[in-house]
Each structure stands twice: as structure tokens, then as C-alpha cells.
Amino acid sequence: MDEILINGGTPLNGEVTVSGAKNAALPVIAATLLVGDRFEFHNVPALKDILSIQDLLADMGADVEFHDNTFSIDTANLSHFEAPYEHVRKMRASILVLGPLLARMKRARVSLPGGCAIGARPIDQHLNGLARLGADIVLEHGYVEASAEKLTGAEIYFDLPTVTGTENLMMAAVLAEGQTVLRNVAREPEILALAEILNQMGADIAGAGSSVITINGVKALKPVTAAIIPDRIETGTFMVAAALTGGEIQIHKAAHSHLKELILKLEKTGAEIDCANQTIRVKGNAPVNSVDVKTMPYPGFPTDMQAQFMVLMAVAKGFSVISENVFENRFIHVSELRRLGADITISGSHAMVRGVPELSGAPVMATDLRASACLVLAGMVAKGTTRISRIYHLDRGYDALEKKFSRLGADIKRIPAQT
Numbered sequence: 001m002d003e004i005l006i007n008g009g010t011p012l013n014g015e016v017t018v019s020g021a022k023n024a025a026l027p028v029i030a031a032t033l034l035v036g037d038r039f040e041f042h043n044v045p046a047l048k049d050i051l052s053i054q055d056l057l058a059d060m061g062a063d064v065e066f067h068d069n070t071f072s073i074d075t076a077n078l079s080h081f082e083a084p085y086e087h088v089r090k091m092r093a094s095i096l097v098l099g100p101l102l103a104r105m106k107r108a109r110v111s112l113p114g115g116c117a118i119g120a121r122p123i124d125q126h127l128n129g130l131a132r133l134g135a136d137i138v139l140e141h142g143y144v145e146a147s148a149e150k151l152t153g154a155e156i157y158f159d160l161p162t163v164t165g166t167e168n169l170m171m172a173a174v175l176a177e178g179q180t181v182l183r184n185v186a187r188e189p190e191i192l193a194l195a196e197i198l199n200q201m202g203a204d205i206a207g208a209g210s211s212v213i214t215i216n217g218v219k220a221l222k223p224v225t226a227a228i229i230p231d232r233i234e235t236g237t238f239m240v241a242a243a244l245t246g247g248e249i250q251i252h253k254a255a256h257s258h259l260k261e262l263i264l265k266l267e268k269t270g271a272e273i274d275c276a277n278q279t280i281r282v283k284g285n286a287p288v289n290s291v292d293v294k295t296m297p298y299p300g301f302p303t304d305m306q307a308q309f310m311v312l313m314a315v316a317k318g319f320s321v322i323s324e325n326v327f328e329n330r331f332i333h334v335s336e337l338r339r340l341g342a343d344i345t346i347s348g349s350h351a352m353v354r355g356v357p358e359l360s361g362a363p364v365m366a367t368d369l370r371a372s373a374c375l376v377l378a379g380m381v382a383k384g385t386t387r388i389s390r391i392y393h394l395d396r397g398y399d400a401l402e403k404k405f406s407r408l409g410a411d412i413k414r415i416p417a418q419t
């Protein structure tokens with residue numbers, strides 16, 4: 001397995017361009033199952049998760065090509081309506097094929113995702129919503145067997161905001177008979193982006209981005225060519241990198257409107273931030289001030305930025321409390337940060353972070369996608385050498401992150417696995 005080797009201490013300076021958003025591309029690609037035709041998407045990031053959904057849809061019979069950040073897919077000749085365990089266990093977002101398969105094929109067999117490092121990750125909200133639309137849902141042998149003669153619009157209340165749950169129900173409802181009203185939905189930018197592309201396909205969706213989405217079912221949809229929105233979490237990772245290393249980075253093709261809460265928090269830590277059009281300039285200043293953070297569904301502080309922000313607090317002046325309110329086990333990176341000299345105490349969903357003068361490099365192990373990014377950040381500011389193992393987690397959600405950081409001046413390289 002590849003590793004990443006970092007010698008810390010260099011301020012990062014220069015310019016970087018953000019890739020397309022993984023969490024926007026995955027639902028949009030799943031939505032192609034709603035129409036038996038050819039689609040083309042641009043600005044698709046070159047990530048393992050994109051290759052995973054490419055393999056999944058190809059196994060279903062779709063004709064798929066992905067190169068130079070362009071994803072082309074023809075879903076005219078689907079022969080299978082199943083997301084098998086070997087795909088879903090690699091990428092739980094495979095569950096996003098459930099809604100569109102049910103809507104177009106009136107049946108779907110999707111492996112239950114199971115839990116992951118950061119939590120149990122149940123899909124009860126997805127299944128309850130689909131049942132409200134008239135689907136027959138049977139769970140057996142670790143699979144969801146879903147079927148429906150037809151889907152009929154309904155009013156659906158989510159117990160809590162769920163990103164992929166909202167996306168699955170939106171895709172299931174677009175071809176249903178009549179009106180569907182989704183309440184207490186997630187409001188992430190990726191949901192609004194999906195709704196906009198579905199409407200370009202001929203759907204009739206209103207309210208995406210707010211807590212209530214109304215969908216009037218239509219008879220059929222058509223294929224589109226569209227671009228994927230920028231990745232706000234990759235953007236936030238570069239912003240924290242500038243603040244952490246005391247450098248100055250210009251981040252291009254960034255959507256600062258998607259990061260208002262993070263920008264507010266980073267400014268409170270003392271970073272200078274300027275937003276102009278699609279560029280965010282971040283300049284880190286010493287000392288870094290300690291700031292408390294509570295992760296919440298959008299537009300609150302993103303849980304996907306919690307680990308990265310914790311590294312900044314680990315070397316801040318003072319004491320901060322980081323509360324993780326979205327996932328029940330998203331502090332796995334803390335034990336690895338402690339190996340680098342961080343002073344962090346966990347109590348339930350709260351991490352108490354006492355800033356230390358400096359971190360010291362050491363061998364550490366990545367455990368999930370955003371924890372990997374946090375360890376890369378920590379290695380860039382730690383004194384000495386940090387060696388990160390299991391970076392396949394990182395490659396799921398970042399497109400050549402070490403190359404982007406190297407171009408900003410970091411002493412970082414990938415050590416290929418010994419074959």
C-alpha cells in the first residue's frame with residue numbers, strides 16, 4: 001500500500017485549483033439511471049470513488065468512459081438492476097442507485113451498506129421514504145429488495161437531515177405520479193446542484209437548498225451535458241493548510257458561498273481571507289487563536305472539515321472545544337494526532353484541544369477519508385518526518401493532493417507500495 005512521506009515546517013505559498021466535488025458527482029452520475037440515453041459530465045474529479053461508481057454502473061450494463069475529468073455514460077442497455085456487496089462495501093454512496101433504479105426499472109437490489117469507521121451509517125430514512133412512495137421494501141440476506149408497480153407522490157418527513165437520503169428520494173420522486181413534498185431535508189450545495197441538473201433533464205423540482213423540496217412527477221426525462229460544482233471540502237482543506245503553515249494560498253475555481261461558516265471560524269483564528277469571484281485568498285498569521293466549533297448539517301460547520309480544523313486548533317494558542325454532532329464516531333484521527341504530540345481529550349461528542357507549541361513528526365495511520373487529510377496537514381506543520389500509511393483512504397476523495405501541496409512548497413511525496 002502506498003504511503004506519504006512529509007518533512008514539516010515549510011509555509012505553503014502559491015496558487016492551486018480545486019477539483020470538482022466528489023459528493024456532487026456521485027449523485028449526478030447515479031441520476032443517469034433515470035434515462036436510457038447518453039450523458040456527459042465535465043469537471044469530474046479523478047478519484048477512487050468515481051472509478052468505483054464507474055465499475056458499478058458498467059456492471060449494470062451501462063457504457064461508461066472517464067478520462068481528462070470528463071465522464072461519459074450511456075444507460076440505454078441496462079441488464080442488471082443490482083448494486084452487489086462487493087461494490088457497496090467499497091463505497092457506501094452506491095446506495096444512491098436505489099432511488100433512480102426504482103423510479104425507472106420499478107425494482108432494485110442493493111446491498112445494505114453496513115457501517116464504516118465514522119459511524120453506523122443506517123439507511124432507515126431512505127427506506128422509509130421509498131415505502132411512502134409505494135415501494136415494497138424487503139431486507140434479506142444483507143440486501144434491500146425494492147419493487148414498485150408504480151411510485152406515487154407523497155408527503156415525506158425526514159427524522160433528521162440526510163444528504164444521500166434527500167438525494168435518493170428526490171431521484172425516486174421525479175418520475176412518480178403526482179406531487180411529492182420532502183420535509184426536513186438536507187440543504188447541502190450538492191443537493192441543489194443535483195436538483196438543478198435533474199431540472200435540466202426535465203424534472204420539476206422546487207425548494208432544493210431549503211428544508212422543504214417539492215417535486216411534481218413527470219412522464220420522462222432527457223439526457224444532459226453538465227459540469228460538476230467545485231469541491232467545498234477540498235477548498236476548505238487548502239484554506240486550513242494556509243492558516244496552519246502561516247503561508248498565503250490563492251485557491252481558484254472555489255465557491256466561497258459554500259463555505260461561509262468555515263470562513264467565519266478561520267477569520268476568528270486570525271487568518272486573513274479575501275473572496276473575489278471564484279478565488280479565495282487565505283493568509284495564515286501567528287499566533288493562531290483557539291476557536292470552538294460545533295459540526296452541524298449545512299449551512300452549519302461541515303463535519304467533513306472537523307478533522308482538518310482540529311489540526312489547526314492542536315497548534316493554536318489556548319484551548320478549544322470541537323463538538324461532532326453529525327456522526328457518532330468521528331474522532332478516530334485523535335489518537336493519531338496524539339502520536340504527533342497533540343494534547344486532545346475526548347468526552348463523548350466533544351474533543352477538548354489544548355494548543356501545543358509544535359507537533360513532532362512520527363509514523364501514523366489513516367483510518368478514513370477526512371482523517372487522512374488531517375494527518376497530511378499535521379505532517380506539513382510537524383517538526384521532522386511524518387510517514388502516513390493506508391493512504392488509499394485519501395485517494396477516495398482527493399485528486400493527487402500530495403502533488404497539489406508539493407506545488408505549494410510542501411516537502412511531501414508519495415512512496416509507492418513495494419511490489
Ligand code: EPZ
Pocket residue numbers: 022023026093119120121122123124125126127160161162163164165186303304326327328369370397
Ligand atoms: C454524506 O454522507 C456525505 N457523502 C458525507 O461525506 C458527509 O459526511 C455526510 O453527508 C454529512 O454531510 C456523500 O455525499 C457521498 P447523512 P451521508 O445521511 O449522506 C444519519 C466524505 O467525507 N442517518 O447526511 O451518508 C447518519 O447516521 C463523506 O466525503 C440516519 O440515521 O450522510 C448520520 O448520523 C463522509 N438514517 C446523519 O444522519 C439514514 O437513513 C447524517 O448522515 C441516513 C442518515
